[in-house]
Amino acid sequence: MTDATHSIAGLQMAPAFGDVPGNLDGVEAAIQGRTFDLLVLPELFNTGYSFRDRDEAQSLAEPFPDGETTQRLLAWSAQTGGMIVAGYAERDGDRLFNAAAIVANGQPLGSYRKIHLFGFERECFDPGDGPFPVHEHKGLRVGTMICFDWIYPEAARVLALNGADVIAHPSNLVLPGWCQQAMLVRALENRVYTVTANRFGTEHREPRKALTFTGLSRIAGPDGKPLADAPEAGEAFVEAALETVRSRDKQAPSGNDLFAERRPEWYADL
Amino acid sequence: MTDATHSIAGLQMAPAFGDVPGNLDGVEAAIQGRTFDLLVLPELFNTGYSFRDRDEAQSLAEPFPDGETTQRLLAWSAQTGGMIVAGYAERDGDRLFNAAAIVANGQPLGSYRKIHLFGFERECFDPGDGPFPVHEHKGLRVGTMICFDWIYPEAARVLALNGADVIAHPSNLVLPGWCQQAMLVRALENRVYTVTANRFGTEHREPRKALTFTGLSRIAGPDGKPLADAPEAGEAFVEAALETVRSRDKQAPSGNDLFAERRPEWYADL
Numbered sequence: 001m002t003d004a005t006h007s008i009a010g011l012q013m014a015p016a017f018g019d020v021p022g023n024l025d026g027v028e029a030a031i032q033g034r035t036f037d038l039l040v041l042p043e044l045f046n047t048g049y050s051f052r053d054r055d056e057a058q059s060l061a062e063p064f065p066d067g068e069t070t071q072r073l074l075a076w077s078a079q080t081g082g083m084i085v086a087g088y089a090e091r092d093g094d095r096l097f098n099a100a101a102i103v104a105n106g107q108p109l110g111s112y113r114k115i116h117l118f119g120f121e122r123e124c125f126d127p128g129d130g131p132f133p134v135h136e137h138k139g140l141r142v143g144t145m146i147c148f149d150w151i152y153p154e155a156a157r158v159l160a161l162n163g164a165d166v167i168a169h170p171s172n173l174v175l176p177g178w179c180q181q182a183m184l185v186r187a188l189e190n191r192v193y194t195v196t197a198n199r200f201g202t203e204h205r206e207p208r209k210a211l212t213f214t215g216l217s218r219i220a221g222p223d224g225k226p227l228a229d230a231p232e233a234g235e236a237f238v239e240a241a242l243e244t245v246r247s248r249d250k251q252a253p254s255g256n257d258l259f260a261e262r263r264p265e266w267y268a269d270l
Numbered sequence: 271m272t273d274a275t276h277s278i279a280g281l282q283m284a285p286a287f288g289d290v291p292g293n294l295d296g297v298e299a300a301i302q303g304r305t306f307d308l309l310v311l312p313e314l315f316n317t318g319y320s321f322r323d324r325d326e327a328q329s330l331a332e333p334f335p336d337g338e339t340t341q342r343l344l345a346w347s348a349q350t351g352g353m354i355v356a357g358y359a360e361r362d363g364d365r366l367f368n369a370a371a372i373v374a375n376g377q378p379l380g381s382y383r384k385i386h387l388f389g390f391e392r393e394c395f396d397p398g399d400g401p402f403p404v405h406e407h408k409g410l411r412v413g414t415m416i417c418f419d420w421i422y423p424e425a426a427r428v429l430a431l432n433g434a435d436v437i438a439h440p441s442n443l444v445l446p447g448w449c450q451q452a453m454l455v456r457a458l459e460n461r462v463y464t465v466t467a468n469r470f471g472t473e474h475r476e477p478r479k480a481l482t483f484t485g486l487s488r489i490a491g492p493d494g495k496p497l498a499d500a501p502e503a504g505e506a507f508v509e510a511a512l513e514t515v516r517s518r519d520k521q522a523p524s525g526n527d528l529f530a531e532r533r534p535e536w537y538a539d540l
Contacts, residue, residue, distance in 0.1 A: 115533055119524035130536040151459055151528065153423035154537040161539050175523060178458065178494065185455040188448065189421055224448065253445060254389035258421065263385050266400040267424040269431050270540045 006037035006140045008166055009239040010197035012217040012230040013041070017048030017203060018060065024072050030235060036082045037140055037242075040197040043087035043114075043147045043172040044098065049213075050205040051089075054096065057124040061091035065108035070101045078106030083137045085144050087170035089125075098125045100144050100170050104137040115155065118148035120208065134162045139244065143192075147171040150179045150186065150196075154270065160190035161259065165247035169196040173214045180216045188224030191250050191258060193242050195219050200233045222246050276307035276410045278436055279509040280467035282487040282500040283311070287318030287473060288330065294342050300505060306352045307410055307512075310467040313357035313417045313442040314368065319483075320475040321359075324366065327394040331361035335378035340371045348376030353407045355414050357440035359395075368395045370414050370440050374407040385425065388418035390478065404432045409514065413462075417441040420449045420456065420466075424540065430460035431529065435517035439466040443484045450486045458494025461520050461528060463512050465489050470503045492516050 011030055015023040023046045031039065043049070046069045051057040062069050069088045077084050083104035090099035090111055097113035098121055113128030114121075132155055134143045143159030145167060150156070159167055167186070173179050179196065187194045200215035217230035219240045230236035250259040281300055285293040293316045301309065313319070316339045321327040332339050339358045347354050353374035360369035360381055367383035368391055383398030384391075402425055404413045413429030415437060420426070429437055437456070443449050449466065457464045470485035487500035489510045500506035520529040 115536055116526075116531060118526060127533070130533075132536060148524075148526070151522065152532065153427060153459055154532070154540060157423060158537060158539045181451075181494075182455045182458070185452045188452070189423055224451075252421065254418075256386075256388060256418070261386060262422065262424070263397070263400075264540065266385055266402060267428060267540055269428045270424060270534065270537055 004244045006138065006242045007035065007239060008038045008193060008195050008219060008242045009034070009036040009237060010040040010195045010217050010219065012198055012200060012215060012236040012238070013045065014199055014201035015045055015048045017050065017205060020046050020060065020068065024069065028072070028076065030237065031076065034237060035080060036239065037138055038142055038166060038168065038195065039082055039084045040168045040170055040195045041084065041086035042197050042199045043170040044089060045086055045170070046088050048203060049172045050203050050208045050211060051124045052205060052208065054124045057089050057096055058091065061089035061096050063092065064090050064099070064101055064111040070103065070108065073101055073103045074106050074108065077103045081105050083135070083142055085142065085168035085170060087146060095126045096124065097128060098146060100146055102133065102135055102144060104135070109135045112144040112146065114146040114149065116149050116152055132158045134159060134164050140242070141165045142168050144168045147173060150182055156186040156190055160192050164192055165244050166193040166195060166242055169194055171196050171198045173198050174211050176214055180218050183218060184220050184224045184226065187220035187222060191222040192247050193219065193221055274514045276408065276512045277305065277509060278308045278463060278465050278489060278512045279304070279306040279507060280310040280465045280487050280489065282468055282470055282485060282506040282508070283315060284469055284471035285315055285318045287320065287475060290316050290330065290338065294339065298346065300507065301346065304507060305350060306509065307408055308353045308355070308412055308436060308438065308465065310438045310440055310465045311354065311356035312467050312469045313440040314359060315356055315440070316358050318473060319442045320473050320478045320481060321394045322475060322478065324394045327359050327366050328361065331359035331366050333362065334360055334369070334371055334381040340373065340378065343371055343373045344376050344378065347373045351375050353405070353412055355412065355438035355440060357416060365396045366394065367398060368416060370416055372403065372405055372414055374405070379405045382414040382416065384416040384419065386419050386422055402428045404429060404434050410512070411435045412438050414438045417443060420452055426456040426460055430462050434462055435514050436463040436465060436512055439464055441466050441468045443468050444481050446484055450488050453488055454490050454494045454496065457490035457492060461492040462517050463489065463491055
């Protein structure tokens with residue numbers, strides 16, 4: 001690999017609700033022997049998703065970076081030298097966030113707190129206090145957003161404008177096919193790579209309705225085409241090569257520089 | 271039809287370069303006997319696309335609303351009572367724009383001047399002096415953007431935030447499949463209808479390289495699904511029913527109101 005090529009990856013998995021040690025061990029086994037410059041794990045990969053209420057979310061939330069989950073992420077990143085972006089429930093005093101821990105080579109880089117909460121998450125978590133973050137490691141610039149942030153084009157756009165080569169996108173997707181299709185457009189319109197690491201399987205924690213996660217974790221390239229796809233169900237490690245020469249070239253085939261030719265004077269209503 | 275249902279349509283066609291009277295007659299024949307609340311015609315439907323230089327564009331450009339083309343649009347809109355959005359070259363003193371005339375029921379409503387020019391259009395036209403417009407007719411709110419504006423998510427977003435039920439999208443698309451796929455996402459993320467009226471066929475005006483337009487004109491609905499599709503080649507009139515109760519409901523299945531839950535404080539970099 002040259003300096004300008006990086007390996008990017010995502011792990012599709014199905015955590016058992018509430019079994020943090022078991023879920024951590026499962027990921028550790030799944031990535032054993034893998035190498036990557038960036039690894040993305042699903043949203044709330046360590047706890048499961050369907051919290052019954054805020055108290056339950058509180059009971060499974062952890063501080064950053066001292067919590068058990070981030071400590072394990074730090075260890076894995078130190079072993080591999082790579083960056084890891086992984087969803088977890090973050091506790092900060094009385095506040096609770098649906099967050100993504102961002103670590104690299106044994107160092108904590110930040111915790112992104114989901115800005116656009118989905119459905120009942122609004123009962124369990126506080127809305128993220130931003131901004132959308134971009135972190136650099138080994139020359140690779142990684143922007144992070146979580147799951148439902150995808151439906152807001154502003155999210156990926158802000159990350160790309162701030163220099164992201166790749167958007168790390170921990171997810172627990174339940175709307176069939178919507179996001180997987182849309183991420184091709186997010187990649188294309190921003191000329192970046194995207195790594196959507198999704199869950200599979202069904203989680204049913206009454207009185208919440210059963211949720212089936214849609215799998216189909218996907219890496220997309222700056223031309224809007226899939227580079228790697230996971231199946232609908234089953235644990236899967238998806239990976240692809242990222243070339244920064246591509247993600248930093250914002251030209252369409254027409255010769256238009258998509259970023260330089262933006263006209264923000266007409267976007268004021270955003 | 272109830273007050274809240276409108277018929278929206280697009281005409282896919284292949285103009286002959288430079289033959290404005292012939293192209294106007296062709297459209298008149300194609301829409302004979304049709305009814306619509308909104309009809310979208312392709313970008314530069316009256317002149318063709320591949321201007322050799324600015325002088326040639328100047329020679330085929332017309333003022334708004336006094337030019338021959340807009341006068342014909344006005345007549346057609348008076349006959350049908352509908353709104354028409356149609357691409358043409360606009361002359362305003364020394365300035366030239368790749369524009370869309372917007373008329374309804376015999377009245378000129380405005381001329382949208384393309385904000386994001388594509389490829390060699392930058393040699394022939396001045397960049398649009400905005401804003402992205404939304405016009406209302408018979409209770410239907412129509413936002414207008416032209417062709418390459420699609421790749422900028424800001425364009426459709428601004429139109430939708432300003433109340434568009436439907437995005438009228440005159441086009442001359444040449445990148446295979448890119449836009450047709452993306453318009454499903456533009457419709458979904460904004461919960462609006464879209465009408466992309468595209469050209470088909472090949473135009474070759476040396477020394478410019480031959481351009482093949484991709485056809486596949488498409489109407490999409492707020493759920494991100496196609497409502498009507500034209501073939502890759504051939505004249506085609508695509509139409510669908512628009513319900514404003516759908517385009518004004520910004521809720522995702524999760525109960526999230528996609529517009530009310532935007533968080534512009536984190537979009538400042540746009």
